[in-house]
Amino acid sequence: xxxxxxxxxxxxxxxxxxxxxxxxxxxxxxxxxxxxxxxxxxxxxxxxxxxxxxxxxxxxxxxxxxxxxxxxxxxxxxxxxxxxxxxxxxxxxxxxxxxxxxxxxxxxxxxxxxxxxxxxxxxxxxxxxxxxxxxxxxxxxxxxxxxxxxxxxxxxxxxxxx
Numbered sequence: 001x002x003x004x005x006x007x008x009x010x011x012x013x014x015x016x017x018x019x020x021x022x023x024x025x026x027x028x029x030x031x032x033x034x035x036x037x038x039x040x041x042x043x044x045x046x047x048x049x050x051x052x053x054x055x056x057x058x059x060x061x062x063x064x065x066x067x068x069x070x071x072x073x074x075x076x077x078x079x080x081x082x083x084x085x086x087x088x089x090x091x092x093x094x095x096x097x098x099x100x101x102x103x104x105x106x107x108x109x110x111x112x113x114x115x116x117x118x119x120x121x122x123x124x125x126x127x128x129x130x131x132x133x134x135x136x137x138x139x140x141x142x143x144x145x146x147x148x149x150x151x152x153x154x155x156x157x158x159x160x161x162x
Contacts, residue, residue, distance in 0.1 A: 013121075017120055017121060020118050020120065021103040021104070021106065021120065023109075023118060024045075024103060024106055024109045024118065025081055025083075025086070025103055027043065027109070027111070028043075028072075028079065028081035028086050029081045031043070031072060031079060032079040032080065032081055037072070037073070039113070040113040041111055041113050041114070042071065042072060042073035042074075042111065042112070042113060043071070043072045043073075043109065043110065043111055044069055044070075044071055044108070044109075044110040044111075044112065045069065045070050045071075045072065045101070045106060045108070045109055045110075046067055046068070046069040046106070046107050046108035046109075046110075047067065047068060047070075047101050047105040047106045047107060048066065048067055048105045048107060048122055048123055048125065049061045049064050049065065049066065049067065049068050050065070050066070050125050051102065051104065051105035051123045051125060052102070052104075052105075052123070053085060053100070053101075053102035053104070053105065054099075054101055054102065054105050055099070055100040056097060056098065056099040056100065057092070057097045060092050060097060067107065069108075070088070070090060070099065072088065075090070075091055076088050076089065076090055077089040077090075077096065078098070084102055084103060084104070085100055085101055085102040085103060086100075086101055086103070087099065087100045087101075088101075104123050105123055106120060107119065107120050107121075107122055107123075108120070
């Protein structure tokens, strides 16, 4: 008798990712409220720059062809968290620049003031924008594809106080 693993046709993994992205949205809504970020809270938000819906100055996004991390702490303006994306103005090279980032593009959310971290699966990127994996070309090459270093989903259990 073959051991069959049941298929998750409900896609609970995707539901959990969406629910945790709701935490990011709620945190940004609190930061956008009058008074801004409370106490020492601040956010490091990493996102895929080539993900669908990401927009900003091409020269800035071009410097980060895969991922970019922004910091929301003291100098950010016009933070506007929407239902599916947020916009924020940050200074790059002393000039204010507006970014628009879908929550689905976020791969990492970190508040170092309380050591709170969420990591998400990388969003699907169109094939023509996705960088090709490199194949080893050294004489000892086996033709294997090198593993990519994409973020992995982590369990929150390791961050919980016991």
